[in-house]
Amino acid sequence: MMLADNIGFAQRLGSICSQLMSGVGASLLIFFLTLLFSLPLGLLVAFGRMSKFKPLSLLVKLYISVVRGTPLMLQLLVVFFGPFFLFGIRSTPEYRFYAVIIGFSLNYAAYFAEIYRSGIQAVPVGQHEACEILGYTPAQKFFKVVFPQMVKNILPSVTNEVITLVKDTSLAFAIAYTEMFTVAKQVAAKESTIMPLFVAGVFYYVFNFVVAFAMERLEKKMNFFR
Amino acid sequence: MKLLEIKNLRKRFDELEVLKDISLDVEEGQVVSVLGPSGSGKSTLLRCMSMLEKADGGTMTYCGKTAMSEKDGKSVFADKKTLKEIKSYYSLVFQNFNLFPHYTVLKNICDAPIHVMKRDKDEVIKEGRALLEKMGLSDKADYYPYQLSGGQQQRVAIARALNMKPRMLFFDEPTSALDPELTAEILKVLKELAAEKMTMMIVTHEIAFARSISDHVIFMDGGVIVEQGSPADVIDSPSNERTKAFLKKLEQ
Numbered sequence: 293m294m295l296a297d298n299i300g301f302a303q304r305l306g307s308i309c310s311q312l313m314s315g316v317g318a319s320l321l322i323f324f325l326t327l328l329f330s331l332p333l334g335l336l337v338a339f340g341r342m343s344k345f346k347p348l349s350l351l352v353k354l355y356i357s358v359v360r361g362t363p364l365m366l367q368l369l370v371v372f373f374g375p376f377f378l379f380g381i382r383s384t385p386e387y388r389f390y391a392v393i394i395g396f397s398l399n400y401a402a403y404f405a406e407i408y409r410s411g412i413q414a415v416p417v418g419q420h421e422a423c424e425i426l427g428y429t430p431a432q433k434f435f436k437v438v439f440p441q442m443v444k445n446i447l448p449s450v451t452n453e454v455i456t457l458v459k460d461t462s463l464a465f466a467i468a469y470t471e472m473f474t475v476a477k478q479v480a481a482k483e484s485t486i487m488p489l490f491v492a493g494v495f496y497y498v499f500n501f502v503v504a505f506a507m508e509r510l511e512k513k514m515n516f517f518r
Numbered sequence: 519m520k521l522l523e524i525k526n527l528r529k530r531f532d533e534l535e536v537l538k539d540i541s542l543d544v545e546e547g548q549v550v551s552v553l554g555p556s557g558s559g560k561s562t563l564l565r566c567m568s569m570l571e572k573a574d575g576g577t578m579t580y581c582g583k584t585a586m587s588e589k590d591g592k593s594v595f596a597d598k599k600t601l602k603e604i605k606s607y608y609s610l611v612f613q614n615f616n617l618f619p620h621y622t623v624l625k626n627i628c629d630a631p632i633h634v635m636k637r638d639k640d641e642v643i644k645e646g647r648a649l650l651e652k653m654g655l656s657d658k659a660d661y662y663p664y665q666l667s668g669g670q671q672q673r674v675a676i677a678r679a680l681n682m683k684p685r686m687l688f689f690d691e692p693t694s695a696l697d698p699e700l701t702a703e704i705l706k707v708l709k710e711l712a713a714e715k716m717t718m719m720i721v722t723h724e725i726a727f728a729r730s731i732s733d734h735v736i737f738m739d740g741g742v743i744v745e746q747g748s749p750a751d752v753i754d755s756p757s758n759e760r761t762k763a764f765l766k767k768l769e770q
């Protein structure tokens with residue numbers, strides 16, 4: 293009796309996991325593509341924000357404030373339905389995926405931009421003056437001196453954002469893009485059990501555990517200077 | 519030969535007039551010390567001279583090339599190419615070193631000569647090592663700045679400036695961030711440079727040092743040069759009341 297129960301449990305867990313696997317790929321894809329686009333884009337946004345050209349810096353400031361001041365879910369809806377309501381463009385099936393990546397990247401770029409900005413501003417004035425005296429060009433100054441120190445300054449904040457991103461990938465359900473959490477909810481409803489949600493929770497936790505571990509390694513790597 | 523010629527230099531920060539009509543010359547091989555109470559504008563003078571700060575008026579000429587002149591009451595700077603040339607004539611050593619924390623000692627002193635002056639890498643490194651040897655730091659080439667004492671960091675900063683092969687060096691209170699025993703090691707390095715006829719302008723509070731090393735002493739107060747001349751004149755028998763008061767205060 294007990295044995296049969298255990299076998300039944302194991303089988304169901306196995307079936308749930310294999311069903312969730314189809315969504316895991318989608319979640320990972322959202323995660324990595326968002327980082328791939330938002331990390332560099334955030335740097336451009338930060339430059340715009342710090343620009344001496346007032347109209348640009350104000351425009352970027354507005355963008356950051358809107359992105360940070362409204363729900364990501366709402367932003368995803370706007371990116372997905374916007375083209376249709378604004379221009380009457382019929383969306384193609386693939387656009388659902390693009391909308392997720394565009395929405396996430398624009399959102400995270402705004403957060404990363406503010407992190408970069410604080411990291412850049414934390415580089416002492418004396419570093420800029422030393423570069424000036426040594427004759428570095430602005431590009432040399434940025435890449436040789438400011439950027440490495442910025443990276444060290446911002447790693448803890450970036451870790452926070454990346455961990456949030458892992459969990460935020462579940463918001464793609466807002467525009468019916470099927471990632472892992474969507475699958476988990478479907479399976480839970482179909483089979484009347486909360487086990488899939490529990491398994492999903494374990495997945496996010498393990499994912500973030502790996503992220504935290506990797507970031508900690510990176511922080512240690514940057515400890516070669518102070 | 520005059521390496522530096524400053525005439526009627528003026529600088530204000532909003533309402534505050536920090537430099538009022540400063541004129542001075544530095545001859546090749548000369549060591550000029552700048553004394554004066556805190557807030558008198560010594561740093562601002564060095565920062566205007568090294569163009570970290572933009573002066574409001576006056577003229578600045580380096581090795582016969584004019585970097586800044588005045589037209590209709592406004593400062594006019596030379597073209598980019600001339601300024602770049604002029605900037606290679608001098609270097610500035612900061613009070614708090616401003617070494618690059620993420621570069622090793624050797625990279626700190628070799629990176630700019632290689633990537634700014636575009637000099638041969640092997641040659642720069644060879645000369646960089648020789649400079650470290652001279653500064654008594656040959657075993658520290660692969661250290662990072664945080665692993666060094668303040669005095670060692672300042673010696674690296676001096677080596678970094680020297681490796682750019684400037685014709686003159688400016689120092690802004692190079693020992694003020696250091697303990698007395700570390701101050702001594704920097705003053706020793708400056709004396710060696712003076713013996714080699716390096717042209718230097720040094721802002722300092724070390725009066726005894728200034729007396730022994732300088733060919734010329736400038737005393738500043740309230741944004742003007744109150745008195746200047748030989749160390750014997752300015753330090754030993756000052757004629758101005760403010761100079762006397764300042765020196766007396768330092769003695770106590």
Ligand SMILES: Nc1ncnc2c1ncn2[C@@H]1O[C@H](COP(=O)(O)OP(=O)(O)O)[C@@H](O)[C@H]1O
Nearest residue numbers: 531534536554555556557558559560561562563
């Ligand atoms: N960037 C600045 N903005 C406004 N005021 C400044 C600035 N730098 C210096 N000052 C002022 O100029 C005066 C001279 O300063 P400084 O040149 O640093 O004097 P010193 O080096 O002789 O102590 C001081 O009153 C100081 O507060």
Ligand SMILES: [Mg+2]
Nearest residue numbers: 560561562691
């Ligand atoms: Mg000062």
